Amino acid sequence: MTKVSMTVNGKSVSGEVEGRTLLSSFLRDGLGLTGTHIGCDTSQCGACVVHVDGRAVKSCTVFALDVAGAQVKTIEGMANPDGSLSVLQQAFQDNHGLQCGFCTPGMVMSAAALLADNPSPTEAEVRHGLEGNICRCTGYHNIVKAVLQASGQDVSKIAAE
Amino acid sequence: MHNFDFVKPATLADALAALKSDGAQALSGGQTLIASMKQRLAAPATLVSLTGIPELKGVCIGEGGLHVGAATPHAEVAREAAKHYPALAALAGGIGDPQVRNRGTIGGSIANNDPSACYPAGVLASGATIVTNRRRIAADDYFQGLFTTALHEGEIVTSVVFPIPQKAAYVKFDQPASRFALTGVFVAKTADGVRVAVTGAGGDGVFRWTEAEAALSANFAASAIAGLTVSPDGMIHDLHGTPAYRAHLVKVLTGHAVQAAA
Incomplete structure (x- = not known):
């Protein structure tokens, strides 16, 4: 076992890990941050997306020791400081951008990274930017709508499908 | 694992x-x-991460063209190479998905030499030079078959140097689940002629379509390859496409790439 330290959601954390411990496992089992979901564990589904030094990555395909010292942000760090939903999270709720909710943490983290790079994306850019995240419930339409609303664009004319 | x-x-x-x-x-x-390690197809005793070595990272113009550090992620190549070599930047920006592009690197891709990966087509069509800790290897000598390269034990890629073509384009037909190329074609036109590299089709990995290169060097137009045929012999056969289907794609995508580059 090796000691690993990093900053997660603004707090310095550390824990004992093996070489093979994945970032997703360290977050969930080591830190109890179970908002990061493990769906496929093969980097296909995107439920485990977190930010490492501001970039979205699939935490099931990154070793914890490889991001020692990094700034990590998870879904637990996305709400406003008073605990209310952030603009992006609220937009998911407003637009019914989730049904079972399993993919939602990864969707929110990917969407947040997308909007940080491109604050006013087109619908096509949102769909392209979410290619690494799979949702088996919604058909994506309301997720895309939520991301567009969070970017400040008028989505009232986009029909719910 | x-x-x-x-x-x-x-x-x-x-x-x-x-x-x-x-x-x-x-x-x-x-x-x-x-x-691969999760599937126990690989079980190293020690893993040596190359992601914390500054000298292996970055994109810059230097002697011989565009220098890309081996540990540079695809997303950074997509951003930083866009003004120097747009076709290469577009290739990098189309690999996998955004999260994969934030981690995956050019050195890792070409050291692995997956027969359906995008970078081998860009490296081979560009006539790039693979720089290792020991030597410089021409792309034509580097790719040696399925998951096989000229690299020796203990030798690692440190950078790739791309001569910048006059015109170039990469067109890939996505395998939509994996986002690898079902088939992809990179066309590069330089003062010395045209090079055409195909990924996702050859049973031995990336290869050059030399008949198309000759035709396009004489006349850089999609019509120049209209009379050519691609043999399906030795092409990849899987549930996503037959050899005949891939052979058809090679010609169609080459035409599209020429049109996109022109």
């Missing part, structure tokens, strides 16, 4: 020293290797 010792050196010299231990393997972005 089996456990291993993890080391993350800060210099190339330390990484090369660590790679001398028995069962040591280099880890770059890990977007293929970690999945």
Whole structure:
């Protein structure tokens, strides 16, 4: 076992890990941050997306020791400081951008990274930017709508499908 | 997956020293290797991460063209190469998905040499030079078959140098689940002629379509290849496409790439 330290959601954390411990496992089992979901564990589904030094990555395909010292942000760090939903999270709720909710943490983290790079994306850019995240419930339409609303664009004319 | 010792050196010299231990393997972005280790297709005793070595990262113009550090993630190539070599930047920006592009690297891709990966087509069509800790290898000598390269034990890619063509384009027909190329074609036109490299089709991995190169060197137009045929012999056969289907795609995508580059 090796000691690993990093900053997660603004707090310095550390824990004992093996070489093979994945970032997703360290977050969930080591830190109890179970908002990061493990769906496929093969980097296909995107439920485990977190930010490492501001970039979205699939935490099931990154070793914890490889991001020692990094700034990590998870879904637990996305709400406003008073605990209310952030603009992006609220937009998911407003637009019914989730049904079972399993993919939602990864969707929110990917969407947040997308909007940080491109604050006013087109619908096509949102769909392209979410290619690494799979949702088996919604058909994506309301997720895309939520991301567009969070970017400040008028989505009232986009029909719910 | 089996456990291993993890080391993350800060210099190339330390990484090369660590790679001398028995069962040591280099880890770059890990977007293929970690999945392989989960399936126990790979079980290194020691993993040597190359992601903490500044000298292996970055994109810049230098002698011979565009220099891309081996540990540069695809997303950074997509951003930084756009003004110098747009076709290469577009290739990098179309690999996998955004999260894979934030971790996966060019060095990892070409060291692995997956027969359906995008970068081998760009490297081979560009006539790039693969720079290792020991030598410089021409792309034509580097790719040697399925998951096989000219790299020796203990040798790692440090950068890739791309001569910048006059015109170029990469067109890939996505395999939509994996986002690898079902088939992809990179066309590059230089003062010395045209090079056409095909990925996702050849049973021995990336290859050059030399008949198309000759035709396009004489006349750089999609019509120049209209009379050519591509043999399906030896092409990849899987549930996503037959050899005949891939052979058809090679010609169609080459035409599209020429149109996109023109």
